[in-house]
Amino acid sequence: NFGKQEPEHFDAPLYIFSDTATANHTFLHYLANQNNGTYFNLNSLPVKTVLERIGKPSFNLLSITSNEAEVEEVYPAHSRPIQNHILVTGKLFADEATITINYGINQKIAQSHIYHIKKRDAFEDNLLQTFWAQKKIEELMIFSRTNQEALLETSQKYGLVTPQTSLIVLDNLNQYVEHNIPPPPSLPEIRKQYFLIMEERAGKAKNNKEYKVKQILNLWQERIKWWETDFPVTKKNKKEEGEEQEHTHVPKNDIVLPAFRTINVIPVITPLLPATSLSELATSTIIGITVDEIGGPLPGVTITAKSNSGRTIKGFSNALGEFSLPALTKNTYTLKADMKEMVPVEIQAIDVPHNAIVDIGKIQMCHSKLCPPQSQNNLQDFLRDELVYTDSVPGGIPSEIEGGADTTEAYLEMPNRMVAHAMILPQPAMEKANETNIGEPAAETPPIIVLESWNPNTPYIKELKQSPRNKTYDTYLAQQMKYGNSPAFYLNCADFFFKEKENTIALRILSNIAEMELENARLLRVLGYRLEQLGKLELSAAVFEEVLRLRPEEPQSWRDLALVLASLKQYEKAIKLLKHVIMNEWDRFNEIELFALMELNDAIKKAKSAEISDFAIMPQFIKPLDVDLRIVLTWDADITDIDLWVIEPTGEKVFYSNQKSAMGGIISSDFRDGYGPEEYLIKKSQKGTYTIQANYFGTTSLELTGPVVVKADIFTNYGRPNAQHHSLTLRLSTKEDTVTLGHISLPE
Secondary structure: OOOOOOOOOOOOOOEEEEOOOOOOHHHHHHHHHHOOOEEEEOOOOOHHHHHHHOOOOOOEEEEEEEOOOOEEEEEOOOOEEOOOOOOOEEEEOOOEEEEEEEEEEOOEEEEEEEEEEEHHHOOOOHHHHHHHHHHHHHHHHHHOOOOHHHHHHHHHHHOOOOOOOOOOOOOOHHHHHHOOOOOOOOOHHHHHHHHHHHHHHHHHHHHHHHHHHHHHHHHHHHHHHHHHOOOOOOOOOOOOOOOEOOOOOOOOOOOOOOOOOEOEEEEOOOOOOOHHHHHHHOOEEEEEEEEOOOOOEOOOOEEEEEEOOOOEEEEEOOOOOEEEEEEEOOEEEEEEEEOOOEEOEEEEEEEEOOOEEEEEEEEEOEEOOOOOOOOOOOHHHHHHHHOEEOOOOOOOOOOEEOOOEEOEEEEEEOOOOOEEEEEEOOHHHHHHHHHOOOOOEOOOOOOEEEEOOOOOOOHHHHHHHHOOHHHHHHHHHHHHHHHOOOHHHHHHHHHHHHHOOOHHHHHHHHOHHHHHOOOOHHHHHHHHHHHHHOOOHHHHHHHHHHHHHHOOOOHHHHHHHHHHHHHOOOHHHHHHHHHHHHHOOOOOOOOHHHHHHHHHHHHHHHHHHOOOOOOOOOHHHOOOOOEEEEEEEEEOOEOEEEEEEEEOOOOOEEEOOEOEOOOOOEEOOOOOOEOOOEEEEEOOOEOEEEEEEEEEEEEOOOOOOOOEEEEEEEEEEEOOOOOEEEEEEEEEOOOOOEEEEEEEEEOO
16 A cells, blocks of 8 residues: 555565455465465465465466467466466357466476367356356456556446445436436336437537637736736835944844944934924934845834833834834834744844934845754854755856855755755855845846754653653554554654655655555555655655545646656656546536646646657647746645745735736635645746745635644746756645745746
């Protein structure tokens, strides 16, 4: 149930024991015989017999050979042990034929018996056909997943019950139509009406398909029109520069980045008013801008000003990062900027005169992933000392920035083993980045991508962290006794061991998810996503194949498998699956076809590079759309609404009620029925920080009892040779919960 259905052959005899009535006995027989061993069904064999036969090679039927023009579909088709007798079935097409049955031990033929079969000796009997079909089904059941269609066809044709079918009694025309089963020839009138209804249905289905094609084509043309539109650059006016602030203090657990802040005092001219009003109006205001690591606007920052006399004024930065604290009396103030996931910044000794506007300029804040509070006060020192450096960067990185400033390149290792590519600007270059206008077109410098990670605050992870390195697996086994019924336990523990570079153990732990509930598509989806993130693409594809078997009515099942196959460069299979998403009728998930079209065109472009040219796709649908930035959000829960929010460098939030931004970003329609995906696209990005958030809007699912697993895929230069892909998984625990998934900063 994890990975390939058939394991590799072993170098020693394999003995298999089972006392489970629901086991796949046919497959276990096959597996043991292929490895020169024996399968023991303990429900049908006495213990004494089992003990006597362990270790002794069995005498087997090895193979049956014949002329394929004379005989077809002979069963058994695989090796099996001989007990009292053996029955061989097949289809005879010639007047007579010869078959050879080979016997032996350990796959070596010891003797052969030849039999001559003549058609004139046969007799017609439906019971014999049914017996042959039963033997065929036994063989097909060895690999029931891959033989699913053949099993269904055989069982329906011969009226046999299999795990894929059930017995049904049909009494009238409506029931035959409902279950799409043709009436037997013994009911000619009902049979005639049935085929008339089916013909009418086929005509309606054809019309519906034509309508859908037109509908999807219209949506695709709208997408192409957006892609071909040039959006204006959104700029922000520069502030006049003045004297640099001299009174900067770093309190404990806070950090102040290298400041390029100016403080300007602007007198306020008030008109002549009655004396009673002058005291109310003769106040001052502190204004400024909050920016991130590279100078992009940072909205939603809490700004607090506290005077020496103890009075406190609080405000917030707006969408452009601007803030204003009015009604301040003449005094000396301490200003603090604070925001979740950002390191607080404090400025002391700000002298505010009477009746003035005090402009403190830019307050630059740093993400806590880059500058933990306990680190040194200088960001550049922290990055130099704490990051893992590398000489190779995907896609390349320039050795210099305009103005001669050297660059430092790094990989940020996150707790969930995701690696984020970062470019660190030394102080002169950082100063230059901070002085430029927000919203200008981004240059070719690789982006800074900071991804959040899931940090489970659980007892078992604490135990693992405290355990000696050589005892961590023993600790895991002990914790499994307490928490082994929770899928989150295996996900978190697997992450821990991957982080410790114990990949074999981590995969073993992760495989437990596949064994918890074999028919739980939701659990398998989570497992498939995690394997994909870890680069175990073949295992991931096998898991998504099982999800597709369980949930073929959901387009996400087809899409998930297609994307993994495309990553494996199996483009033809991937394109076929994506084409199914586009052309099939779905009861819900409107406009998921647009996602599939984006990914289909990307797969076609790569397939052409691999000299594959036959795609059988309408030419109107073939139009690769490359973009600077693509963000896709998916989740594991049905009938659950998770919303993708993207805050652009201008501060504009793009989400379900604001689907098109001024700078050209678009977001897909709101998926309220579960799974997603939701998507953000911008063809020509502008420099600054893009903040990615997920909002848990709500759920009506009765089966949803645990956190929702959210997966974000971030593509830069999507559809281009230098495309990069980052992925992360987080969990949302409560409704109306909003989490920041990451930040993408595009330097100049």
